[in-house]
Amino acid sequence: MKAPRSIRRALRTTTLLGATALLTVGGVTACADDSSSSGTAEATGGASAAALPSNPATGDPIKVGYITPEGGAITLPMVREAGQAAADYLNNNGGGIGGHKVDLVVCKQQEDPASATKCANEMVEQKVAVVAAPFGGQGAVMVPIITGAGIPFVAQAPVSQVEMVTPSASMLSGGIVAVLAGQAATAAKDGVKKLSIIIGDTGDAAASVKAVGDPMFKQAGVDLNVVAVPTSVADPTPQITAGLADKPDAVTILGDTRQCISSLKALQTVAPTVKKYLIATCLDKPVVEAVGPQTIAGAKAFTTVNLSAQDPTVDLYKNVMATYAPDTDPAGIGYLGYQVIMSLGEVGKSLTGPVTPQTFAAALANAKNVPLPAAPGLTFTCNGTAVPALKALCSKSILVSDIDANTKLENTVVVNNS
Known part of the structure; x- marks a missing residue:
């Protein structure tokens, strides 16, 4: 499925976004909550370890920098x-990186400028060869420090404008750009005429998302309200009631797990039958447990992973986790780190x-059309x-799936946003 061709022109407007706005919606690929990391809608189905290939790396070690948010307000050990x-x-098992062993140089930053610096x-x-920073708001x-030293910087998705425009940075997915463009394309296909985005009022997030989303949805023939x-x-029902006074055909929520829970509960009162377009944070286990699976069943999911898929790359992910991280829930957001490191292996x-x-x-x-691990089709x-x-x-692509009654993803298609 493709977005209207003219949507690609609207992507240029994303250069207006600043780091503050995008950090607010940084949860489009992950949940900033370490209390639980079980993505029910992307559950693994209880996969067990299987025989992994025997292809050990024998070359001299390569230092790969690995920066993750841990030990601060946002801490994601998984x-x-x-x-x-x-x-x-x-x-x-996988032949290393070009035959070389991987020496992972780990640094935990506490999501503040001092520790990130x-x-x-x-x-x-x-003197690392490359830096991987799967998720974080810093x-x-x-990026300026690392790329300024001539070291490439790789992340799963961009959070700041700096990450989006720095040539020596590589963002494996399109983040909020892909989400909004994918939702605009899906809305057009679904016959949606009006869509509302519910977002926290932090900084200029709402205004920035409006600036980015308006051209995309307009070209898709959809009116956008933020x-x-x-x-x-704790209960945003009054604000959401007022905000949805124009009776939109579909609603999406850009926020963390807590915001997803409060907004979905409010929607059950305000607009129980409205179409829901949900990002990964709104599919996390705490959300499903808090609002009930019936609340998200029938919604559409916009993700960069699909652990419900019957696919060799998904099976490999489950087996690698069962073998090397058996105490880490494979259905949680650990996939962010896995995708980035495995992608470096492919590159x-x-x-x-x-x-x-x-x-x-x-x-x-020189990396062209490299499959993103555990994301069949991306x-x-x-x-x-x-x-x-x-x-x-x-x-700039994203996976769009239907969520069934058991909160599994099905009928997944790739929205190329081209």
Whole structure:
């Protein structure tokens, strides 16, 4: 399924976004909550470890920087654990990176500029070949330091404008750009004429999302309304009631798990039959437990992973986690770390001889239509052509699925947003 062709022109408007706005909706690929990491709608089905291939890496180790949010207000140990599991798999079973062993240089940043700066400087001091930062809101701080030292920076999705436009940065998915464009395309296909976005009132998030989304939805023939809800209120029913006075045909929520719970509960009162377009945070286990599976059944999911799929890459993910991170829930957001490290392994297959930041940067620039692990149908191309106005984006596609009565994803299609 493709978005209207003219939507690609609207993507240029994303250069208006600043880091503050995008951090607010950074949960489009993950939940900033370590109390539970079980994505019920993307459950693994209880996969057990299977025989993994025997292809150990034998070359000299490559230092790969790995920066994750841990120890601060947002702490996601599962992202680190899944990334380490992927590195262990590459070293013991997957041929490493171009035959070289992976020496993962881990730094935990506490989602504040000081710790992020410390981690970025540590990567430079350690002379790593590439830095992977699967998820976090400090990219605008780290990217200039890391890429300024000539080291490529790779993340799963962009949060800041700096990450989107820095040529030496590579974002494997399109983040909020892909989500909004995918929702606009889906709305047009579904015959939706009016769609409302519910978002927290932090900073200029609502205004920025409106600026980005308006052209996309307009070109799709859909009226867009952005409803800002105070993040401090436990029950946003009054604000959502007022915001949905125009009776939209569909609603999406951009926020963390807590916001998803409060907004979905309010929607059950205000507009129980409205179509729901849900991002990954609204599919997390705490959300389903709080609002009931019947609340999200029948909705559409917009994700960069599909652990419900019967696919070899999904099976491999489950088996790698069962083997190397058995205590980490594979249905949670650990997939972010796994996808980035495994993607580096795929990109690195073309490497020969000594691996340096320069050779790794060249390998990334030559990466074309590389399958994104555990996301059947999604690929990435990091030569700056995926979204020409935003050179760092390696993809603008997203998976769109129906959510069945058991909160599993089905009928998944790729929205290419081209």
